[in-house]
Amino acid sequence: MNNLWQAEAPANIALIKYMGKLPGNIATNPSLSFSNINFKTEVKLELRCEDKKDIWMPWEDSGDLLSEKESDRFLQHLGFIKNHYKFNGFFIVRSRNNFPSGCGLASSASSFAALTMAAAQAISSLKQTPPPPVKELASLSRHGSGSSCRSFFMPWGFWDGVDSGPISFPGIEINHFVVTVSSSKKDISSTEAHKTVRTSDLFVGRERRAEKRLKELMSSMSTGDWRLCYNLVWADFWDMHALFETSNPSFGYISDDSMFVLRVVRSYWEKHNDGPLVTMDAGPNVHLLFRRDQTLHQNELLNFFREKYLVLG
Numbered sequence: 001m002n003n004l005w006q007a008e009a010p011a012n013i014a015l016i017k018y019m020g021k022l023p024g025n026i027a028t029n030p031s032l033s034f035s036n037i038n039f040k041t042e043v044k045l046e047l048r049c050e051d052k053k054d055i056w057m058p059w060e061d062s063g064d065l066l067s068e069k070e071s072d073r074f075l076q077h078l079g080f081i082k083n084h085y086k087f088n089g090f091f092i093v094r095s096r097n098n099f100p101s102g103c104g105l106a107s108s109a110s111s112f113a114a115l116t117m118a119a120a121q122a123i124s125s126l127k128q129t130p131p132p133p134v135k136e137l138a139s140l141s142r143h144g145s146g147s148s149c150r151s152f153f154m155p156w157g158f159w160d161g162v163d164s165g166p167i168s169f170p171g172i173e174i175n176h177f178v179v180t181v182s183s184s185k186k187d188i189s190s191t192e193a194h195k196t197v198r199t200s201d202l203f204v205g206r207e208r209r210a211e212k213r214l215k216e217l218m219s220s221m222s223t224g225d226w227r228l229c230y231n232l233v234w235a236d237f238w239d240m241h242a243l244f245e246t247s248n249p250s251f252g253y254i255s256d257d258s259m260f261v262l263r264v265v266r267s268y269w270e271k272h273n274d275g276p277l278v279t280m281d282a283g284p285n286v287h288l289l290f291r292r293d294q295t296l297h298q299n300e301l302l303n304f305f306r307e308k309y310l311v312l313g
């Protein structure tokens with residue numbers, strides 16, 4: 001009998017951000033993201049017959065380690081999935097990322113999505129039941145990490161409240177890169193950020209602003225108004241970071257290097273009236289999204305950043 005199951009899931013970067021939530025990781029505002037399988041988490045589950053608890057172990061040959069808090073959270077989510085499908089067995093869980101985690105590259109989204117997929121695969125094969133539909137998995141995964149529900153949909157995913165799904169923008173193909181100005185773990189987790197932003201005066205109105213931008217972004221993606229897409233995506237990540245900075249206590253992720261990269265990209269747009277979409281997650285690194293036909297802009301900007309930083313993509 002097979003006793004090993006494996007799944008992988010992409011990280012996703014939000015162009016309209018999810019920030020602020022209700023219990024059960026129900027988003028207080030709608031969001032839209034791009035999933036990139038070049039940034040992925042793999043999870044392997046092995047059925048464990050002798051012991052009475054799930055354990056997390058590093059993937060063989062991988063240097064990836066989770067802190068006790070992180071592995072507890074991961075195993076708690078596995079417990080939630082097992083409970084949902086009324087499964088009583090135990091697993092050894094191994095996971096690895098092919099990119100740095102905890103620094104604003106959305107590793108919790110890919111990790112929780114991959115764990116949910118692997119657990120559902122294992123349980124349906126052990127119970128000999130049909131594999132659950134993707135939307136059901138996305139919804140379960142949301143309980144572990146909210147933004148992970150969008151990692152089930154490639155390349156574009158939307159999420160509103162409890163509902164997540166795919167969305168398509170025909171004719172727009174994206175090359176996504178991250179200018180990695182730091183790969184150190186961030187001090188404030190996104191879980192803490194979601195709680196603290198409620199203390200910001202700017203939190204009132206966040207839902208309305210995100211909804212309005214999302215509508216405008218979907219329409220400008222469809223009409224091909226790339227400049228408007230850039231303005232909206234730029235405004236939305238600043239909106240999220242302004243919530244961080246104006247919270248009580250105030251906190252933030254934007255470093256001098258992040259600012260340098262942002263200013264270079266903004267000047268590039270001013271000079272060429274064209275360029276990539278730019279966004280930042282809860283971390284100092286800067287995400288650039290080029291259309292496939294923007295090869296010249298892509299080469300010029302990335303070659304410039306590569307002289308100083310690691311560019312992943």
Ligand code: PMV
Pocket residue numbers: 012013014016017018019031106108109145146147148190191194281282
């Ligand atoms: O999924 P969480 O709870 O780690 O929230 C992360 C939210 C952001 O990554 C900061 C923004 C987003 O929409 O992905």
